[in-house]
Every structure is written in structure tokens, then in C-alpha cells.
Amino acid sequence: MAEDLTSSETLELPLNIGNDDSINDTVPLMQKLVAEVVGTYLMIFSGCAAVVVNLNNNNIVTLPGVATVWGLTVMVLAYTLGHISGAHFNPAVTLAHASTKRFPLKQIPMYIVAQVIGSTLATGSLRLIFRGANDHFTGTLPAGSNLQACIFEFIITFYLMFVISGIATDSRAIGELAGLAVGSTVLLNVLFAGPVTGASMNPARSLGPAIVHNHYKGLWIYIVSPIVGAVAGTWAYTYIRVTNKQRNGIL
Template sequence: MAEINGTNGNGHHGGVVLDVKDNDTPSNFTREDSVLSFSVPFMQKLVAEIAGTYFLIFAGCSSVAVNLNFDKVVTHPGISITWGFAVMVMVYSVGHISGAHFNPAVTLAFATCKRFPWKQVPAYIACQVIGATLAAGTIRLIFQGKQDHFTGTMPAGSDLQSFAVEFIITFYLMFIISGVATDNRAIGELAGLAVGSTVLLNVMFAGPISGASMNPARSLGPAIVSHQYKGLWIYIVSPILGAQAGAWVYNLIRYTDKPLREITKSASFLKGKGRP
């Protein structure tokens, strides 16, 4: 879902990585875009995207299924927390391998901003949809018969209302991702926490309106398994447009006149502790 970065006091990246690259990375990627890059086999990236998307969708949609089947024991705040924590832990788990997109809208937004190679976009999106579909299928196998509830997303009100809400919350999400996960001046070590918290907040207030998808794969997987496609176009088109807008708006404010030495020196409050 997010490409994570982190830098140490010397301007080199620490435990988390920005823009994980391989030999297919476009030539316009520079060390200014990513201070440290290393080769990760493309198949490892794809497996990481499938696994990451699977566990993200399984955790989030399972919380919905449990809430529907067991007297709302999870509650709506509980569902919001589950989605947020699931995003956070998966970003920290595989962000250094695949960039932890888990979301076709995020992948496309990175590509249009020249932060991700276009030739890898189809494979990434295919893996994200596969992971989401497998997760939805697993949930359906676990909750059968009367417990088989649709855990996808459908508009609670009008299509226009849900379209607007999905656009806004995905814009918000991608704006945060662009800020904390792709800007060398940000606190890169906390990128997963920031992105997960944003998802939690979005689900908290937008869930009752649109389902708070923010992710075409999250809506498409359960729709394919349950054969329920009502309003699905909203959850494909609106998040893609919202993510594009969020990424481009952040790019308008990204640039700075500060020298690189000053930027990397102040990039994180975690780096200076214990130093004179």
C-alpha cells in the first residue's frame, strides 16, 4: 500500500526502504528519489503483494463477517481498528520487499508520478486482485450457510454519495502515503503507523456510507466470490481517481529549496537521539 522510506544521520536509509528497485526500474529514478536501492527479484515482489493483500483483506473482511454472525461483537470501531492494524503490520512486514502497495489505485498513482515502472503495473494489479479474491474465498469457506454474508462494499445511499466519499478518503489516504512514505524529509520509520491510522480513521467515518473501500481489489475480490456486482464500478473508478489526485497534489508541495544535507539531517526525530 505504501512505499516506505527511512534515513539515518548520514543520509542513508535505515531499517525501512523507499522505492525498492530491480533491473526494470526506469532510468529517470535517481538517488534523490531513493538514497538506497537494491535489487529484489520481481517474483519475490509479486509473491509479497499476493500474500500482503491476502492477509490484509482476510483480516479486514473477517472482522466484518464475525461482526455479522456473532451479535456485532466486533462493533464498527473494532472493524476500523482491524483494518488499520492490518495495513500497518503488513506495510512493516513486506514494505521492504514489494513496496507494500496492496492496492491497484496506489500502484497506478505511483506509476503516473514516475515512482513505479509502468511495465510492472499489470503484474502488480493482477497479484493484488488474486490475493483479495483468495482471501474472500477463504472467508466464504469458513462462514458457510446462514453465516455466508457478503463482506464486500455496496453504497448505503446514492451512488453519487458513495462515489464522492470514496474519492475523498482515497485522496486523503494517497496524500498521506505520498507524504510519509515517499518524501525523504518525512519520518520514514513511522510510515506504516501513519498509513494504518489513516485507514482506521477513514473506515471509522466512511464505512457506514460507502464501506470505505479505498481499494479496487478490496471490493473486487468479495464481489467475484459472491457474484454481487452492484455499484462495483464506484469502487474501481473513484479510488483510482482519488489516488491520482492525492499523489499529484502532494507533488505540488513536495519540492523545497532546502539543501539535501539539511533535509536528510532533519528527516527524522528518531535519528538524533543520543547524539551531541
């Protein structure tokens, strides 16, 4: 719960490692969907497991530890699956990429379903492993007002998607650092926003635990704000990026 470290700090994330405006059509759609299910499962399982272990062991993992787990998990999965599915693991990222025509509109529903399935299965696995008193709600809840949570989730998702758009979709950026940059952004966001909102940045991350625990309080915040923040973030970067017109020998 977000009131303290008992809440589930997230991740997310999401990542298109390909070159600017490229959509990898060489990988069969079914393989992409399986990659999204597996990647989202591993991300949610690792991050939420850190939260549960922390709660069951007198905060031994600590907030920085939980944040590190989320960030490192996003980083390694981005490098592992980015070339297959784009490593979105996040409906907000999928929708943001689609809004700038970096992702096919017809694949949006299937990607979102795959991401929610992965998150739900991961949360279900944790409930099977941790039973009774050791079973904790790993979803996201506002520690303060709904307005505060909305603003926080908008800003941190904007931040995340702005970084993704800059490092992972612009061919002039150092693409090899995409996973490191995005994972680091997730880590930073969880450090300061985790105690306030649970630092979701990802509708699937919040939906999975809500479905498994049948706990939907404040869920709309974690669906609306990340989507709006992600779309705003990618469009903000798109607006300020240098054009493709050559000026004085510099692109």
C-alpha cells in the first residue's frame, strides 16, 4: 500500500529500442504477444515480490532496495525482449507510441490484453507463494488525495515516456543505453513517488493486483493519469526534437 513502503512501487515499463519511427514487422505477432506476457509477468513478479518480502521481513529490503529491483528488472528485460516486442510491458507506452505512429493501431488491443494477462498471472503467483498473514495487497493506492495522486502519476509517467522517446526512438541517441536510461528513470521515480502513489506509471501494473485481490479503490487514477502522462511525454519530445532538415552540416 502506498501509505508507506507497504504499497507497491512499480514499473514499468516499456521501451521501443528500434530506430526512430520504425516498427519491427519481421517478428510474428504471436511471438511479440508472448514476449509481452512473459516480460510483464517477470517485471511485475520481481517488483511486487520485493514489496512483499520487504513487508514480511521488517522492511529489510527498504525503499531504495525496492526501487532498485524495479529499475534493474526493467533494464534487463528491455535488453532481453526489446528487439522482439519493443519491451513495452505497459499499455500507456503502447498507446503513446501509437499516438505518434510508431506502433500499429490494430495491435493495440492485443498488446494491452497480453500486458494485463502477464500482470495478473504474476500477482496470482505471488498469492500462491505468500499465504495467510504473508499475503499482502501489491497494488497501488494513493497515500494522500486523489488529485495529488493524479498529478504525481501524470508527472512521473511523462518523465518516463519523455526519456523513452529521447533515448529509444531517436536514431541519433545512443541506442545501446536505452535499457539503462529507462531502468534508471523507473528507479528514480519509485524513490520519490513510491511512498506517495506507489509509482505505478503503468495501468497493467495496477490492474493485475486489483483483479487478483478484488481491490479497485482509486484504480481509475492509475489508468487515466499514466496514459495521459505517457502521451504528453512522447508528444513533448516529438515537438522539441531536431528536424530532419540539414542546417549548416548539422542534422
